[in-house]
Amino acid sequence: MRHESDFLIIGQGIAGLWFALRAAEQGTVIILSKKDARESSSNLAQGGIAAVSGKDDTFEDHVRDTLTAGAGLCREDVVRQVVSEGPSLIEHLVENGVQFTTLKNSQAHEFDLGLEGGHSRRRILHASDFTGREIIDRLLALASENPRIRFMDYHIAVDLLIHPRCRYVPVKEKSCWGAYALDVRQKTVHTFVAPVTVLATGGTGKVYLYTSNPDIATGDGLAMAYRGGARIANLEFIQFHPTCLYHPRAKSFLISEAVRGEGALLLRNDGSPFMEGYHPQGCLAPRDIVARAIDQELKKTGAEYVLLDIRHRDPDFVRTRFPNLYRKCLEFGLDMTREPIPVVPAAHYTCGGVVVDVNARSDIANLYAIGEVACTGLHGANRLASNSLLEALVFSEHAASHSIRQLRGQGKVSVPGLPDWTSGNAVDSDESVVVSHNWDEIRRLMWNYVGIFRSNKRLERAKRRIDALAAEIHQYYWDFLITGDLIELRNLALVADLIITSAVQRKESRGLHYNINYPMTDDLNERRDTILWKGYH
């Protein structure tokens, strides 16, 4: 079946929904999600959004903190723009009904600002400890009331409609006209045609065995853009969140950095603190340093987890400030007001992504990328906590304004002839075990060889394994009818390969990338982005 609209958005997190609301001012919108509308990283965000609003805070401070975290690879013009546009977007959210937590006795409804690692000021606006859910609920409610926006859940985009398809045509002569997507429930592939296509597919956490990300985070947007010919940047910079709950049933439940912001301490299992030995900011050091310190402690002591202790704070304060965390921990039999909680690091955020300009345009005409799937230049080699929701809003806004202007200027759009999906000679698979086995193997090899500490030997091993797996998956993909799992596996294998290749190319340690064979930062030769595109490697 063919569906036409002015805008096709792939992804219903904060980036996709914000774009949808703005784009609907101009035309018709179709917005896909591959699972339920609420299954996204955005919905899970706890800590909040960084934006300057405190009396003692300035844009300059926020810019400096972002640049420091980014370890020499941020684009300063982008950082300045994002930071300066933050407050007006927050105002916009509030006007649209998002309720951020305010100070208890404040007459002027002043925001209660949280503190997180790497920030020199309190500047994290939050809605208790379920900020993402509060924002997504509001945006979903507004978008559902809009007759121009059509939601299509359980539709997983397979590939972009690129014209011309010939691989020898340079990317600057290519344009995107929508995507093929599999209706997972009906098992049919539909063709979605639109003069503006937006990737808002989120991150790639599921490429690692342990992750804070939801199941949807399989790097589909990255893989589709790469296959289409777009440049991808800085994929070696994967942020590992230092504190995910260690519990067999918790499925990497994240313990927000805000808990350390409110004074929680990291301890060894014998109760001794260790962070002061690693960084002057102790438990509030930037995330990469805390994650590496924990990983080192685990390797040194052979323990399976370290402890996070907030018992010294008033229990009522803890219950009010972190109601969601408190309840969730109780479900696992842990009372955080009475006992320290066991935590481990897990893959959390993809700093690199599809290369875009300030209007979120990729290399392929008509194709935009917003949110975690994009590489805008804001994060550099390491994301400052709570800057990602802000980035998603700012770039969705830019992408919407730009694409609306484009459409208005174009008059009647003439769509090139595009074929519908054909399955060729593919048949139903009777060996689904291949998919689950390869999926598991990729996630394990990425965790063991391309994790928090890397080495040349581990990366070489990972590359050999992923090449063999990719060949097997490629064959499987063409022989059998596609399923949601197979589409994700194909994308995971490609993204894993791109992460490994990027890591191999960086012959230094910087920000989130640490290679024990090159432990120093090499500003002279390596202060550059790592760029990959199809045909390059």
Ligand SMILES: Cc1cc2nc3c(=O)[nH]c(=O)nc-3n(C[C@H](O)[C@H](O)[C@H](O)COP(=O)(O)OP(=O)(O)OC[C@H]3O[C@@H](n4cnc5c(N)ncnc54)[C@H](O)[C@@H]3O)c2cc1C
């Ligand atoms: C547990 C957790 C806590 C976090 N806390 C914070 C925080 O406090 N502050 C902060 O700034 N950041 C935080 N982050 C990071 C932040 O939440 C994400 O970077 C951001 O929400 C990403 O938004 P997005 O719109 O790009 O993608 P997402 O919100 O992940 O949405 C992706 C969407 O794309 C869809 N999709 C993906 N692939 C396909 C496909 N092939 N076809 C169709 N649809 C597809 C999914 O179904 C989903 O709707 C947190 C992340 C996690 C995981």
